[in-house]
Amino acid sequence: MGCIPTKTLVGSAKAIHTAKRGAEFGFGVSGLEINWPRIRERKDKIVNSIVSGTERSLQRNPRIDLIRGWARFTGPGRLGVGDRIIEAERVIIATGVAPNIPDIPGLKEAGFFTNESVMDMESLPASMVIFGGGPEGMEFGQIFHRLGVQMTILQRRDRVLPREDEEISRELEVILREEGIAILTRAVPTRVEKLAGGRVAVTATVAGKQERIEADRILVAAGRRPHHLAELGLERAGIEGDPDKGIRVDETLRTTAPNVWAIGDVLGRLQHTHFAVYTSGIAVWNALRGEARKYDTSRIPGGVFTDPEVASVGLTAEEAQAQGRRVKIGKHPMRAVGRAQAMGETRGFTKFVVDADTNAVLGMHVLAHLGADLLPQGILMMHTGSIDPLQACVCIHPTLSEGVKSAAVNLKPLDAVATATGDLPDEEQH
Amino acid sequence: MTTYNLAVVGGGMGGLGAANRAAAMGAKVALIESGRLGGT
Numbered sequence: 001m002g003c004i005p006t007k008t009l010v011g012s013a014k015a016i017h018t019a020k021r022g023a024e025f026g027f028g029v030s031g032l033e034i035n036w037p038r039i040r041e042r043k044d045k046i047v048n049s050i051v052s053g054t055e056r057s058l059q060r061n062p063r064i065d066l067i068r069g070w071a072r073f074t075g076p077g078r079l080g081v082g083d084r085i086i087e088a089e090r091v092i093i094a095t096g097v098a099p100n101i102p103d104i105p106g107l108k109e110a111g112f113f114t115n116e117s118v119m120d121m122e123s124l125p126a127s128m129v130i131f132g133g134g135p136e137g138m139e140f141g142q143i144f145h146r147l148g149v150q151m152t153i154l155q156r157r158d159r160v161l162p163r164e165d166e167e168i169s170r171e172l173e174v175i176l177r178e179e180g181i182a183i184l185t186r187a188v189p190t191r192v193e194k195l196a197g198g199r200v201a202v203t204a205t206v207a208g209k210q211e212r213i214e215a216d217r218i219l220v221a222a223g224r225r226p227h228h229l230a231e232l233g234l235e236r237a238g239i240e241g242d243p244d245k246g247i248r249v250d251e252t253l254r255t256t257a258p259n260v261w262a263i264g265d266v267l268g269r270l271q272h273t274h275f276a277v278y279t280s281g282i283a284v285w286n287a288l289r290g291e292a293r294k295y296d297t298s299r300i301p302g303g304v305f306t307d308p309e310v311a312s313v314g315l316t317a318e319e320a321q322a323q324g325r326r327v328k329i330g331k332h333p334m335r336a337v338g339r340a341q342a343m344g345e346t347r348g349f350t351k352f353v354v355d356a357d358t359n360a361v362l363g364m365h366v367l368a369h370l371g372a373d374l375l376p377q378g379i380l381m382m383h384t385g386s387i388d389p390l391q392a393c394v395c396i397h398p399t400l401s402e403g404v405k406s407a408a409v410n411l412k413p414l415d416a417v418a419t420a421t422g423d424l425p426d427e428e429q430h
Numbered sequence: 431m432t433t434y435n436l437a438v439v440g441g442g443m444g445g446l447g448a449a450n451r452a453a454a455m456g457a458k459v460a461l462i463e464s465g466r467l468g469g470t
Contacts, residue, residue, distance in 0.1 A: 054446065054467050063453035064461055065432075071439045071462040079437055079462065086460050088437035094445035096469055232439070264444030273469075276444030284451045287436060 008043040013146035036124045073237040090259045090287045097265040098227035106192035110200045112218040125216035132221035133160035135304040145181045154187040165316045165365040226266045251294040253283045299382050308348040309371035314363030326356035327414045332407040339398035345369035350407040359386045434460045442469025
């Protein structure tokens with residue numbers, strides 16, 4: 001439910017990882033045992049508690065009828081669910097996405113996990129290959145590595161997390177490799193064979209060369225695409241859309257059918273729970289009150305829950321420059337933040353991309369412990385129209401947020417920015 | 431047969447959000463979902 005399941009696994013994996021860092025913090029651990037069934041139980045307990053709370057609240061709501069089944073349009077404004085016909089003045093489509101399974105010979109026969117099935121596997125395999133080095137692949141790669149599984153990530157593109165700021169991609173790849181996860185970029189799986197004992201062999205072209213990787217299991221994390229659209233019968237209601245690109249909407253989320261709106265993942269644009277929730281609010285206002293509120297993707301943030309976390313909103317420096325803007329960058333490494341040193345979480349940095357003429361925040365990019373929770377400071381500044389309030393405010397000392405403020409007050413024109421390996425003057429440490 | 435003010439197809443996080451908000455605004459809502467509420 002809304003990505004909570006993976007985050008419970010991130011929590012377990014982080015705790016195990018910290019236990020193994022005992023020497024740094026002044027303790028020793030012997031006999032560290034990883035109990036996968038117990039990790040699954042913890043996930044299920046947390047998820048079930050949220051889901052049952054949601055179900056109870058729906059049941060208690062006299063205005064909502066929960067109808068179980070698969071819907072299909074039988075005509076404009078009419079839906080069929082099994083034998084039942086549902087008539088509605090207005091419709092909102094929120095059917096979401098499902099795992100994209102690439103067409104690789106032998107893959108279906110060999111069997112594979114997706115993000116949905118991997119968290120419920122019976123026992124941990126000794127090794128696993130992940131197809132995909134995007135957010136899902138990176139998160140699962142690190143989680144299962146920390147649970148003791150030998151992990152290999154195959155990423156098609158030349159870097160992991162290709163939509164993120166490039167420095168973040170590169171630095172995180174190094175961090176995960178140093179932790180012991182094998183990451184192959186420009187790696188395209190071409191064939192899968194089943195081996196004896198249930199193992200698999202993946203043939204992949206890696207930077208032009210053919211490689212063969214054997215493992216116990218495969219996890220497909222190759223993106224997610226709109227699903228159920230063929231069965232939904234969009235054409236019977238005059239709604240344009242297709243399984244590859246999603247449902248077509250205008251800027252008010254209205255589809256090509258006048259009384260039908262679409263929201264969230266099925267739009268084929270951004271795949272975040274918070275985007276689905278954000279668009280649900282706009283669509284409901286437009287549908288029920290006849291308004292024409294527009295949705296805006298320019299300030300929708302995204303996060304990747306690796307350790308350290310990735311969090312970003314808005315434009316990268318390159319994207320801002322491509323738009324013809326003069327850009328200032330503010331960047332501060334976490335190793336220069338006292339609280340980060342005290343916590344033993346010194347990896348990464350925070351970075352602001354600011355319009356040099358207006359001081360408007362164009363983007364914020366974070367690689368840091370609790371990075372997703374540091375990002376809202378940048379999101380807020382995008383809404384205020386300027387980074388000035390953040391520069392003026394006083395942070396509690398010692399916090400990770402002081403690192404954010406340091407990035408905000410040390411803005412430099414793009415070409416004068418120190419790299420991640422550059423030395424900082426002493427006065428910038430605190 | 432009820433004619434709903436709004437039918438929401440899909441009970442993931444977006445659909446749930448839409449159904450709850452619409453109900454709070456006074457609408458009679460049909461929320462259609464085949465699997466677990468809240469999506470994946």
